[in-house]
Amino acid sequence: MKKKVTTSTVTPSLHINDLLEALEDGYYEIDSHWRYIYVNKTGERLAGIPKEKMLGKSVQDLFPDVLNLPFHKAAEQTMTKKKITIVEAYYPKQQKWYQNSMYPTKDGIAIFAKDISSQKQIEENLLFLSKASEILSSSLEYQTTLNTVAKLSVPRMAEWCGVDLLDSHGILQQLAVAHKDPKKVKWAKQLRKENPTDLSAPTGVPRVLRTGKSELYPEITDAMLVAAAKSPKELTLLRKLGMTSVMIVPLFAKGKAIGAISFVTTTSQKSFSKKDLVMAEELASRASLAIENARLYTQAQKAISLRDEFISIASHELKTPVTSLRIYTQVLAQNAQKKNDGTQKYLKKMDAQIDKLTTLIQDLLDISKIQIGKLQFHDDEFDMSAVVHELVETIQPTLSKHTLQISGKTQNHVHGDRDRISQILINLITNAIKYSPQADKIFIMLSQKRGKVTVAVKDFGIGIDISHQKKIFERFYQVTDPNERTFPGLGIGLYIAKEIAKRHGGDITVESSKGKGSTFSLILPIKKQ
Amino acid sequence: MMKQRILIIDDDIDILEAIQFMLEDAGYSVTTSEKGEYVEHLYDQKGALPDLIILDLLLSGKDGRIIAKELKSHKKTQHIPIIMISAHPIGEAAIKQFGVDDFLAKPFAITDMLTKIKTHLS
Numbered sequence: 001m002k003k004k005v006t007t008s009t010v011t012p013s014l015h016i017n018d019l020l021e022a023l024e025d026g027y028y029e030i031d032s033h034w035r036y037i038y039v040n041k042t043g044e045r046l047a048g049i050p051k052e053k054m055l056g057k058s059v060q061d062l063f064p065d066v067l068n069l070p071f072h073k074a075a076e077q078t079m080t081k082k083k084i085t086i087v088e089a090y091y092p093k094q095q096k097w098y099q100n101s102m103y104p105t106k107d108g109i110a111i112f113a114k115d116i117s118s119q120k121q122i123e124e125n126l127l128f129l130s131k132a133s134e135i136l137s138s139s140l141e142y143q144t145t146l147n148t149v150a151k152l153s154v155p156r157m158a159e160w161c162g163v164d165l166l167d168s169h170g171i172l173q174q175l176a177v178a179h180k181d182p183k184k185v186k187w188a189k190q191l192r193k194e195n196p197t198d199l200s201a202p203t204g205v206p207r208v209l210r211t212g213k214s215e216l217y218p219e220i221t222d223a224m225l226v227a228a229a230k231s232p233k234e235l236t237l238l239r240k241l242g243m244t245s246v247m248i249v250p251l252f253a254k255g256k257a258i259g260a261i262s263f264v265t266t267t268s269q270k271s272f273s274k275k276d277l278v279m280a281e282e283l284a285s286r287a288s289l290a291i292e293n294a295r296l297y298t299q300a301q302k303a304i305s306l307r308d309e310f311i312s313i314a315s316h317e318l319k320t321p322v323t324s325l326r327i328y329t330q331v332l333a334q335n336a337q338k339k340n341d342g343t344q345k346y347l348k349k350m351d352a353q354i355d356k357l358t359t360l361i362q363d364l365l366d367i368s369k370i371q372i373g374k375l376q377f378h379d380d381e382f383d384m385s386a387v388v389h390e391l392v393e394t395i396q397p398t399l400s401k402h403t404l405q406i407s408g409k410t411q412n413h414v415h416g417d418r419d420r421i422s423q424i425l426i427n428l429i430t431n432a433i434k435y436s437p438q439a440d441k442i443f444i445m446l447s448q449k450r451g452k453v454t455v456a457v458k459d460f461g462i463g464i465d466i467s468h469q470k471k472i473f474e475r476f477y478q479v480t481d482p483n484e485r486t487f488p489g490l491g492i493g494l495y496i497a498k499e500i501a502k503r504h505g506g507d508i509t510v511e512s513s514k515g516k517g518s519t520f521s522l523i524l525p526i527k528k529q
Numbered sequence: 530m531m532k533q534r535i536l537i538i539d540d541d542i543d544i545l546e547a548i549q550f551m552l553e554d555a556g557y558s559v560t561t562s563e564k565g566e567y568v569e570h571l572y573d574q575k576g577a578l579p580d581l582i583i584l585d586l587l588l589s590g591k592d593g594r595i596i597a598k599e600l601k602s603h604k605k606t607q608h609i610p611i612i613m614i615s616a617h618p619i620g621e622a623a624i625k626q627f628g629v630d631d632f633l634a635k636p637f638a639i640t641d642m643l644t645k646i647k648t649h650l651s
Contacts (some may be wrong), residue, residue: 027556083599100578217572304592316616319616319635319636320541320543320616321543322618322636323544323547323636323637324543324544324546324547325636326637326638326639327548327550327551327635327636328547328550328641330550330551330638330639330640331550331554331639334554334639335554354636358636
């Protein structure tokens with residue numbers, strides 16, 4: 001049997017109008033002639049016009065400015081094309097953001113207007129903070145970046161924004177002051193010059209510096225100005241400034257307040273709230289970080305230049321004792337040779353150690369010169385082949401195991417510092433010997449091609465892992481491999497060699513495979529650089 | 530045979546003594562001048578000039594470069610060979626700039642020094 005479903009019409013106890021009136025959003029209905037035919041209570045409040053004055057009047061008559069707003073275009077879309085549109089708009093008069101959702105009705109449109117100002121504020125604050133952070137981290141010149149940040153705050157956050165920092169003498173310096181009117185900025189700077197801040201003042205920036213806590217004055221009364229002014233002249237100036245609301249947030253370095261950012265409004269429309277203060281404090285903490293970074297950087301730079309200076313002086317000072325030590329040892333070694341008393345062997349060893357010491361000192365001196373850009377070069381013109389042959393003749397007799405084999409030749413002479421180029425080649429050859437203890441051959445290959453001369457030094461030693469190949473040219477870099485025996489040295493030879501090569505318009509390159517050996521090539525241009 | 534006399538001018542007493550030791554060991558007669566006030570050490574007791582001068586580039590007293598110019602511009606002394614020594618590896622440039630006869634960078638090998646001296650004294 002079929003059961004009949006019955007429906008009954010029930011009149012709701014709550015009428016639709018009651019619902020609309022209870023809405024927190026503004027609600028408007030507009031007919032095809034753009035006339036208001038319905039406005040709810042919130043809508044009345046948002047528009048700022050009583051309902052009676054709105055109904056029957058057109059949107060354009062009541063709000064002539066609306067024609068230029070994106071709101072109007074969207075409303076037209078809904079009106080003519082019967083499409084739902086949603087548009088966010090700022091209403092300067094109310095200083096509020098609304099989200100208008102517009103729906104087509106039978107013969108017009110219905111609009112829901114939602115106040116999204118606080119949401120917008122959060123979005124804008126985030127945007128502002130991220131912009132400020134970007135500016136602050138763009139450069140280590142915090143004077144410049146803070147100035148930019150102050151400008152960015154105006155007029156969005158306040159009419160005036162000022163940044164003050166204590167200098168190394170403990171005097172408060174105005175680092176930045178911003179106002180949309182440049183004339184006023186000039187005036188404020190002049191004012192400050194004539195009236196330096198008294199750090200013992202009971203209020204304002206001095207108080208923030210003492211307490212390390214922000215100050216918020218939502219409203220500035222004339223009585224407050226009278227209390228703050230130290231002279232009738234100052235009072236006149238303060239009144240002229242026309243402050244209505246002020247907030248001051250501290251800037252910190254190493255946990256100590258070292259400055260402050262001040263925000264001042266001069267229109268009665270806006271007064272700073274706790275929310276604004278939170279935002280200002282966030283900005284100040286980012287600015288503090290930027291200042292701290294810049295200070296650390298300056299300190300690091302100073303330390304580096306002190307270190308370089310120290311290396312330079314120390315290596316120079318080391319030369320004198322080494323010089324005299326070398327003379328005595330060599331004279332003694334000569335005499336021992338004449339006497340043939342068996343001490344000669346040890347004196348020769350001493351002399352060889354002094355030689356190593358000399359090279360180390362020379363390398364340190366070179367590195368400090370490279371650092372301060374004072375490595376000087378002579379301009380010689382020489383035959384690279386001749387230099388290589390000379391070096392091999394000098395080095396070969398000192399080697400017990402390795403044979404140095406030269407191949408190839410160069411046609412043209414090269415320009416550059418003969419001694420410095422020799423230094424590079426000695427470095428490459430001694431490295432080849434040092435890192436191929438099991439091998440007995442080193443190949444030195446000369447070639448010339450496309451305006452460049454190349455001297456390649458090839459060994460059959462331990463080789464360099466690909467991951468280390470770039471780094472070996474870095475200063476103080478040493479390959480440390482737990483499975484490998486360690487090779488002594490400061491890790492500066494290749495760095496110096498590459499620097500010298502680069503300064504000659506050339507380069508040093510490496511080709512290597514671990515366990516098979518390495519080839520280091522010195523490449524130099526033939527033409528004068 | 531008379532020993533050949535070498536005058537060493539250097540402000541560093543340690544270097545001065547070491548070079549003196551080396552040169553005396555090699556059979557030369559040595560006079561030293563520490564402060565760059567070399568004039569009083571120029572002549573020996575018999576009034577003779579040194580056969581060779583070893584001069585440091587930078588003396589804390591008088592600048593070695595000025596001394597070199599003085600010696601080389603004076604008729605009586607310009608024939609005396611000067612070997613300049615320095616911790617600054619300026620090399621050949623010193624010979625051209627200051628008119629000295631030779632240059633050695635500190636620290637040098639004594640054989641280099643002795644070879645150079647022999648060359649200039651022969």
